[in-house]
Amino acid sequence: MLEVKEIRKTYRKPGLMTTKRKLVLDNVSFDMSKGECLGIIGESGSGKSTLGRMILGVEKPDSGCVLFKGNDVQKKSARKGMVSAVFQDYTSSISPSRTVSQAIEEPLKLVGADYDERVIYDLLDRVGLESKIAGRYQHELSGGQAQRVCIARAVATKPEFILLDEAISSLDVSIQVQVLDLLKELKEEMSISYLFITHDIQAAAYICNRLIIFKEGRIVEKTDISDIGKVNDEYSKKLFNSVITV
Numbered sequence: 098m099l100e101v102k103e104i105r106k107t108y109r110k111p112g113l114m115t116t117k118r119k120l121v122l123d124n125v126s127f128d129m130s131k132g133e134c135l136g137i138i139g140e141s142g143s144g145k146s147t148l149g150r151m152i153l154g155v156e157k158p159d160s161g162c163v164l165f166k167g168n169d170v171q172k173k174s175a176r177k178g179m180v181s182a183v184f185q186d187y188t189s190s191i192s193p194s195r196t197v198s199q200a201i202e203e204p205l206k207l208v209g210a211d212y213d214e215r216v217i218y219d220l221l222d223r224v225g226l227e228s229k230i231a232g233r234y235q236h237e238l239s240g241g242q243a244q245r246v247c248i249a250r251a252v253a254t255k256p257e258f259i260l261l262d263e264a265i266s267s268l269d270v271s272i273q274v275q276v277l278d279l280l281k282e283l284k285e286e287m288s289i290s291y292l293f294i295t296h297d298i299q300a301a302a303y304i305c306n307r308l309i310i311f312k313e314g315r316i317v318e319k320t321d322i323s324d325i326g327k328v329n330d331e332y333s334k335k336l337f338n339s340v341i342t343v
């Protein structure tokens with residue numbers, strides 16, 4: 098379903114006079130099939146969000162390409178309504194001047210969907226929120242509620258693929274588990290594939306069936322969740338040990 102092929106991306110190093118470029122993604126390739134939940138795990142600054150932007154087609158790689166169902170994601174039509182995303186910063190994901198229901202309507206309008214308020218209430222219900230929340234503004238929501246609204250928005254168009262970039266990282270730990278359980282449920286109900294980008298190996302191991310370990314813009318390990326005891330890479334071993342011993 099998703100094919101990431103030999104992605105390379107550099108950014109200009111900061112400073113006015115320099116023409117040097119920093120290599121942020123170095124020949125990254127992997128495939129994802131329908132219904133899968135794939136985790137991309139790496140330290141902060143390892144290039145995860147950059148990779149996410151390449152996959153969403155909002156930024157162009159220097160070389161390589163990303164195909165969604167065989168079509169290059171650089172073409173908007175290849176992903177419209179089928180691909181969505183949830184980010185860490187839920188406060189900037191929902192405009193402060195929009196109500197919850199307006200925020201959820203946005204993607205539906207964008208794809209020209211036919212909908213009424215029952216659709217919005219149903220989406221709120223699916224993410225465990227009461228319909229009375231529909232008229233509220235972002236500042237009137239808790240972190241957990243706001244991130245649920247972002248998830249409702251992401252699933253509104255019934256996408257086949259959702260990219261989650263540190264989507265639970267700014268929530269309290271007790272709320273994190275609730276949101277992970279919600280994501281699991283939605284995945285089963287709507288057969289959505291997730292690309293779960295995180296620095297948190299525990300969270301990834303909780304929800305993903307396959308993991309990719311990422312370091313300094315490169316893939317150092319790919320493994321099924323059932324085989325994490327068998328990995329060869331030293332860095333990955335260290336990470337996985339912290340999961341197994343819990």
Ligand SMILES: Nc1ncnc2c1ncn2[C@@H]1O[C@H](COP(=O)(O)OP(=O)(O)O)[C@@H](O)[C@H]1O
Nearest residue numbers: 108109121139140141142143144145146147148
């Ligand atoms: N638009 C940009 N311009 C210049 N450098 C960038 C840009 N975006 C990211 N970088 C750099 O690329 C590296 C990887 O960043 P990022 O993809 O955000 O990592 P992660 O999400 O894993 O924390 C960092 O060194 C960051 O400073």
Ligand SMILES: [Mg+2]
Nearest residue numbers: 145146147263
């Ligand atoms: Mg990031």
